[in-house]
Ligand SMILES: [Zn+2]
């Protein structure tokens with residue numbers, strides 16, 4: 001089989017090819033693609049890929065090998081020149097680039113840091129977007145939170161989601177909901193109205209995903225259920241790109257959340273503060289700041 005870029009084949013064709021032993025072997029063994037990537041290409045779930053790998057007696061990689069490979073793979077696909085061209089020259093947004101590479105924004109930001117590409121924090125576009133999002137978000141904050149609350153408790157398991165970014169399921173829900181909510185005028189999310197709907201919908205799904213990942217349990221005091229908030233580890237205002245990164249969210253009960261912001265304020269919140277805070281609540285010790 002030639003080294004074609006199967007990623008760009010239309011879905012009808014990949015559907016026909018999917019789960020063919022040769023295709024699986026080619027992608028997984030010869031091209032050394034991580035199994036989640038193979039799953040994306042073939043438009044099936046990673047579990048299905050693993051099932052068929054076993055069935056075809058194609059040796060599965062160990063967790064260690066897989067982790068190493070996945071890191072290499074992301075490095076390989078997000079090359080410095082490509083990233084520079086897209087972000088600096090073509091002025092594409094982080095979320096556009098993340099979509100193109102099929103990774104989350106946090107990954108793109110990591111690569112940029114690694115490559116020394118500076119983030120445009122102060123571009124007009126970003127400022128305007130932030131203004132809109134701020135306006136549409138702040139009014140709704142609590143009612144949206146209330147909507148996803150504990151009626152769902154018990155469903156959550158701890159969890160395949162842990163440490164992952166947007167799950168495929170979440171991505172699918174977002175895109176489906178966007179299409180149905182706004183079908184005739186949908187122009188690929190480029191109008192302000194679409195941006196607004198997307199932002200609020202993503203926020204809702206983001207909260208739900210974080211709550212489920214954390215099994216509806218406060219990650220500081222370990223209380224389960226009750227009034228739960230989802231806190232932005234890197235704060236909402238200063239990190240617009242991380243607003244819906246699941247890794248940037250954490251479940252805190254109302255009491256712990258209030259206490260956190262009472263101690264650290266509402267600006268410039270960091271992971272370090274959160275670690276310090278959760279250690280403090282859990283063990284009554286304050287870790288030294290670095
Ligand atoms: Zn708590």
Ligand SMILES: [Zn+2]
Pocket residue numbers: 230231232257261
């Ligand atoms: Zn918070």
